Amino acid sequence: MADVVADGELDDVRPPAPDDGERRLTTSLSTSVLAVLIALVIGGLILLMSGENPLTAYSAMVDGAFGSSFALGETLSRAAPLAIVGYGTAVALRAGLITIGAQGQVVAGAIGALLTAQFFENAPSAVAIPAAALGGALFGMAWVLIPALLRARFNVNEILSTLLFTEFAALLIEYLLNNPLKPPTAITPQSEPYPKNGILGLVVDGTRFHFGVFAAFVIGIAFVWWIRSDRGFSYDLYGENPSLAQSLGISGNRVIINSLLISGATAGLVGWMQAAGLLQRVYVQIASDIGFFGLVVAFLGGATAGGVLVAALLFGALQSGGLAMQSSEGIPASLSDIIQALLLLGFSIRYAPQIIRLTRGVMANFTLIGKRRA
Structure with missing residues (x-):
């Protein structure tokens, strides 16, 4: 079967106005705004009980996130990776995959990205930088390929398989940075410095705002094009109604594999950005919590372009503003962590039915494996 039907053949199937993307964006933004307000109110109550002034604390947080070129650069450098992962995850979400x-x-x-950059160490930057970006994307795709095939061919729940591969990645990087990639003089697990010809320069000196951050805008534009294309609509249709989509000639296996590969490619690009721009070498904790927060960003943004961008900026501002609040007002940055945790709790409540359904799917896979072994 063809991956998608020919251009124009989906016109009769497309929903009438209001546009589905606008409806999703309105719903997701209203939900997100409500969650943010509740989180801020609860955070304010915690501050009051601690003897702090909530208005002073939140003012310091906003100023620390947007009040200067350094603050804005810090916020954008934190938000961009979340947005890119969020866009890739949103492609999978719209296809009915998590x-x-x-x-x-x-x-x-x-x-x-590091291995590719080392291979092109003597090449011009115009060659080394895009080559490393491509290397990062391909490695990210390779890391999700087996879970994608398992889901497409054997209906293995993607939550279970991708979680296992995340653990494999943690073990792999621990080994590599303690053995073959570790410099002889290094004490802690880390790689050699990233090759100079592949480093992403700073947009504004004295900040962490590097040129790789602009990749988030490029990916965002590509995501908008995707969801407005016939191919993107066909993937949305499969996510909403697989039977109808397949009756129109849309291959479910291709939707599953391609959606997960796209999400892997965007995450791999973030790995390149972290190594080439922010840290300029590879550490064990290079991913931080970007992958997990990227999933939350995609959910809170309703898997829409505008929603993902707003959610990513929100989390970026909370993270950078929380640190600034601690340094300027002496209020622990853990307040920012509490607000983010409250947003995560709101996310869990909002999507409880989907989470329960997916958990049942994971347990069904375990039950099937147990029966086969018996």
């Missing part, structure tokens, strides 16, 4: 393997794919992408 992957929680972005964390491992970021790690794989960082390793792939």
Whole structure:
């Protein structure tokens, strides 16, 4: 069967106005705004009980996130990776898939980007930088390929398989940075410095705002084009109604594999950004919590372009603003962590039916494996 039907053949199937993307964006933004307000109110109550002024704390947080070129650069450098992972995860979500393997794919992408950059160490930057970006994307895709095939061919739940591969990635990078990639003089697990010809320069000196951050805007534009294309609509249709999609000639296996590969590629690009721009070498914790927060960003953004961008900026501002609040007002940055945790709780409640359904799917896979072994 063809992956998608020919251009124009889906016109009769497309829903009438209001546009589905606008409806999703309105719903997701209203949900996100409500979740943010509740989180801020609860955070304010915690501050009051601690003897702090909530208005002073939140003012310091906003100023620390957007009040200067350094603050804005810090916020954008934190938000961009979340947005890129969020866009890739959103492609899978719109196809009816939930992957929680972005964390491992970021790690794989960082390793792939480093190895590619080392291979092109003597090449011009115009060659080395895009080659390393491609290497990161390909390694991210490779890391999700087996889970994608397992889901397409054997209906193995993608949550289970991508989670396992995230653990594999953690073990792999631990081994590599303690053995073959570790410099002889290094004490802690880390790689050699990233090749100079592949480093992403700073947009503004004295900040962490590097040129790789602009990749988030490029990916965002590509995502908008995708969801407005016939191919993107066919993937959305499969996510909403697989039977109808397949009756129109849309291959379910291709939708599954391609969606997960796209999510892996974007996560791999983030690994490249972390290694070539932010850290300029590879560390064990290079992925931080980008993969997991990227999933939350995709959910809170309703898997829409605008929603993902707003959610990523929100989390980026909370992270950078929390640190600034601690340094300027002496209020622990853990307040920012509490607000993010409350947003995660709201996310869990909002999507409880989907989470329960997917958990049942994972347990069904375990039950099937147990029966086969018996």
